[in-house]
Amino acid sequence: MNLAVKTTSQTTTPKLTYDVLIENQQDGTVKAILLDLPDCQGLGNTDTEAIEKLSQNLQTWLETVKIVTLEIEAPKAENPWMKFAGIFKDDPQFDEMLAYIEADRRELDAQMEEYYRQLDAENKTK
Structure with a gap:
């Protein structure tokens, strides 16, 4: 130090x-x-x-x-997440997993948009 x-x-x-x-x-x-x-x-x-x-x-x-x-001066330490970088590069299911995550995220985003749309509509009627 x-x-x-x-x-x-x-x-x-x-x-x-x-x-x-x-x-x-x-x-x-x-x-x-x-x-x-x-x-x-x-x-x-x-x-x-x-x-x-x-x-x-x-x-x-x-x-x-x-x-x-x-x-x-902060101690120089390796980022603990770096040991996981690239571990899925040769996994044949990696692209499929990413597609699943993206689809799930789109579904959650759509649900949140609908929730906020309903909340906004309720506030306008008050």
């Missing part, structure tokens, strides 16, 4: 957006919880105050951490 960590030294910091859960507490206060980081919270008397405290807590926390992108 190959791992690569991308770090960038940007002169401008990109803006980050987060989803925040606002939760009214039983004591009348409001808790703002960062959904991506549930340990990062702010408590206040109003939604605005709780979000401001959450924002301050997040700013303080972000000053001490780094954000990096971790790329993990």
